[in-house]
Amino acid sequence: MPRPLVLLLGDQLSHDIASLRDLPDDTVIALCEVASEGTYVPHHPQKVALIFSAMRHFSAELRDKGHRVHYSALDDPNNTQALIAEAERLAGLYDCDEVRVMRPGEWRLWQAMRERTDAALPWRLIEDDRFFSTPEDFAAWAKGRKAPRMEHFYRMMRERTGLLMEDDQPAGGQWNFDHDNRKPLPAELSPPSPPQHRRDGATQDVLTLVTEHFPEHFGDLENFHWPVTRRQALVDLRHFLERLLPDFGRYQDAISDDEPFLFHSRLSAALNLGLLSPREVCEAVEREYREGRAPLNSVEGFIRQVLGWREYVRGLYWTRMPDYKRRNALEANHGLPAFYWSGDTELRCLKRAIEMTRDHAYAHHTQRLMVTGNFALLCDVAPEALCDWYLAVYADACEWVELPNTLGMVLHADGGLMGSKPYCASGKYIDRMSDHCRHCRFDPKQVTGRDACPFNSLYWAFLERHADTLSGNPRMSLIYGSLRRMGDDKRAAMREQADAFLERLDRSPAYGRGLHRAGYNDPQERTR
DSSP: OOOEEEEEOTTOOOTTOGGGSSOOTTOEEEEEOOHHHHHTTTOOHHHHHHHHHHHHHHHHHHHHTTOEEEEEOTTOTTOOSSHHHHHHHHHHHTTOSEEEEEOOSSHHHHHHHHTTTTSSSOEEEEOOOSSSSOHHHHHHHHTTOSSOOHHHHHHHHHHHHOTTEETTEEGGGOSOOGGGSOOOOOTTOOOOOOOOOOOOHHHHHHHHHHHHHOTTSSSOSTTOOOOOSHHHHHHHHHHIIIIIHHHHTTTTTOBOSSOSSTTOOOOHHHHHHTSSOHHHHHHHHHHHHHTTSSOHHHHHHHHIIIIIIIHHHHHHHHHHTTGGGGOOTTOOOBOOBGGGTTOOOSOHHHHHHHHHHHHHSOOOHHHIIIIIHHHHHHTTBOHHHHHHHHHHHOTTOOHHHHHIIIIIIITOTTSSSSOSSOOOOOHHHHHHHBSOGGGSSSBTTOSSSTTBOHHHHHHHHHHHHTHHHHTTOGGGHHHHHHHHHSOHHHHHHHHHHHHHHHHHHHHSOBOTTTTOOTTSOOGGGGGO
């Protein structure tokens, strides 16, 4: 009788996953907390606590269902503190004849597991079928396409799934309602507060453990509010459907100085861990539109994020790695500014985005793309530095979803594979979409001078610096036309202002090109 060890990873907490089907009677299911997975980048304490607490609760559910479960706690003296080694130790302990595991969320683990398939104790790798599509599906769709754009993939997925379709046409007569979703938050509107989940004994134990073992990591646990069970995740889903979804669309790009969550769902972490499935979430959101409780622009905007972007970046990641992680089309080589770890900056938008990230392990997509990401793009921050920071600080950051969004969409480092143009912007965009600028000492209307917003001169200097690469882009022809029409004196003044700002950044303490702190691995090594 075969006796497999089924290794469940922290992002595979679903009872109906492929690796838990058709199990022999003697199967041992293993879940492992290991130090190496918590420290290869300095993950936010809330992210570590979320994963560990969710794993502990899930292991208890498995035992209640009658499964034989081994849980390796972080402080177990026999724990090898490395995932592959710990799984093989447990397989030997229970006299198992193979290790079964579903596709992980990072290439480095996938590669390490594939290297064990011919070992004395073989590893059997199983495809993850919790998504709408597989890497093979994406490869077949992308074959022969010079520019595999998300919009085209999204339309194909709408047709395949039938989500928001009326026969063979999109609901409302168009595929995309993004033009309705770009409104700043009115001053008098206060978004509902998120649910506050009870911290039971298991979660309290984890919070204590994380405090003891990861004391130097960026962020704290005071505001820990993440769902750690499916029941709690369903509470968050219901809260989104009833309280947030109707206003999600119009304000999804808005940024607030005071409100970290606005009308965003905060469901991505639960989706990525497996506490919710993308299909049930999309179908629940679509139902709100069909039954007249939510407008189409909100519903389509949300489904586009899950069915479109989430599936698209996963396909891109698995079909382009490991070379994708090494791409740096704009040859950016600056270190990550030290204030990304402290929030100690006079730029109000950056300060608040970093403070919210520190306090909640969360910032919504516009803060990531147009504030912390836009600034890093304009300053030519090396891709591996920003990618590792995003992977470390956000509770929903799994590499398969974080890397393409950061390297491709935020930094345009893939040379335009994901996006047809860089998402770069001056201070005017931030002023239009947020209330940060009224609290900032810098003036978004000034381009040069002591009080000028640094985003402005950095923006024009970035365009000048990369003109050979970007000026031929049809989507950037208008902005390069404006640049060419500027007088030489004005361009020189902007360039001088930006260079002085960048020089001050280079002189400030930073972690270099990546997260090169003692105890953290070289990011380059993790791509090999």
